[in-house]
Amino acid sequence: MNILSIPLALYIHIPWCVKKCPYCDFNSHEQPEDMPYAMYEEYVDSLLLDARMQQPLTQGRKIGSIFIGGGTPSLLPIAQYQRLFTQLRIIFDFAGDIEITMEANPGTLEHAPFAEYLEVGINRLSIGVQSFAADKLVTLGRIHNPEQAVTAIKAARAAGFERVNVDLMHGLPQQTLPEAMHDIQLAHDAGATHISWYQLTIEPNTVFYRSQPILPDEDSLADIEQAGQALLQRLGYDNYEVSAWAGASDMPCSHNVNYWQFGDYLAIGAGAHGKVTIAHKALNDIELSGTELNNTEHNGLLAESGIYRFSKSRLPKDYVVQADGVVSAPKMVGWQAIAHDELVSEFMLNALRLHGGVDWPLFAARTGLTYDSIATEITGLINKGLLTDSKDILQPTELGKRYLNQILRVFL
Structure with a gap:
């Protein structure tokens, strides 16, 4: 394999949220009300140590895209983003046209420093609206209201964000076809340049899985999907992926396209998962200091070329490793070759x-x-x-x- 021909991305996970939504099966944890600022600092310290540890896995490649997911990444103070990206640019070689996306919750964006996000280098926002109907937002456990959602989209565009994705769900409990179409139209009118429109699914280990809300029947779901696709097309959006629609003024999300085209991605943060292709190098040539890869049981894993997946500790308290008040590099809890x-x-x-x-x-x-x-x-x-x-x-x-x-x- 020609390693330089395989694109490389970076995923950053911010694990905290204000409130766990009943449909959410992501690795997110409710932020304590009295969470000290030092915890943000320690977490960013861990992210940077994690990044330095993974730098050899770039094998001479530039980072083409970054996606900051969660949780609710907009909870992390702007000062910590400034520190994080200042150091990431030292650790990694960023591509000149790098796409940097941050997920954001309208309920945490009322006083968001949009201009500061742009200065840091974040050039794409993905705003988790899910619905513009007040009753549906309550059912979904969202902390924002319809007005806050519209305001967040408009404020992001006014601040200079040329690329704003809006996440919308359909097939919500007791949702009608007109309600689903209203969500799409309102996202477009507010300034969404890209819409991720996907059907609510009930996942294990969620509140909805235990409580089983009543969803629209199959015929209603099919009607909503067909009508929604037709409306998105009329509004000028291109359905380049199952649930992803790029507007005429935008382009496909390059970070997600890298996933779908089976590119490589490093991953830092609690519960983050990565995938990386290794060229034919011995383990000693790619020294990942501070990880379990240096243990004898892992010797030889990198001795042959191949494609590997890895992950990090899920819980923030386990990801941030401290000894005598000093933060050390987070461990890799999984490193496994992907079978043919x-x-x-x-x-x-x-x-x-x-x-x-x-x-x-x-x-x-x-x-x-x-x-x-x-x-x-x-x-x-x-x-x-x-x-x-x-x-x-x-x-x-x-x-x-x-x-x-x-x-x-x-x-x-």
Whole structure:
């Protein structure tokens, strides 16, 4: 594999939120009301130590995009973002056109330092609105109201953000088709340049999983989805991925496209997960000081080229490692090579989400596998009308987009 041809991104996780939403299964933790400022400082100290530890994994590559997720990243004080990005630019080589996205909650943005975010280098916001209906926001456990959501979007645009994504859910408890369409229209009118529009799903280990709210029936869900897609198209948004719509003045989110095209990404923060391709180097050539990788049991993991995943401790208190008041580098709690059969399924799981498809050479470039290794499966899917009949591009047909899970099962 040509390591320099594989793009590299960075994910940063900020774990705190004001209130845990009943549908949320992300690694988020309610921030204590009396949380001392020193905890933010210690957390950023850990992020920077984590970043320095992972720097060798860049293997000479620049960081093309950064995504700050959570939790609610807008809870982290601006002074800490200034410190964080000043140091990250020293640790990593940023691409000149780097995209830096921060997730934000309208309920924490009333007095947000939008201009300061831009000065730090954050050039894209993703605002978690979910709905503009007051009763739906209450049901979803959101801490903002419709007016705050509209104000946040308009304020971000007025401050100079040219790229503002708005997260919206549909298929909410007791949601009608007109309500779902109103959400889309209002996001557009407020200034959203990109809309992530996805159906509410009930995940295990959430309040909704235990309480099981009454959702619209299948026919209503289908009607909402079809009407919403038609409205988004009329408003000038392009559906480049299952739930992602880029407006005429915006472009696809390059960070998420890197995921879907099976690129590499480093990950810092509590519970963060990363994926990295390793060129043919010995372990001693990539010294990850302060991690479990230096233990004898891990020797040889990096001796061969391959694709590896890793993760960090989920709980903030475990991620921030202290001894005698001194913060030390967070440990990697998982470092595992991705098996060849898993590489195929993971590549397809991501790539087939892109409606425009991906060039077939990308499969070999990102997985190290050959087309011949999956030719039988691909031919079968083409014969069923689920994949386009092309040697140049891997792309689901219109029928395939509707039966994506059926395609993916072939590669499990």
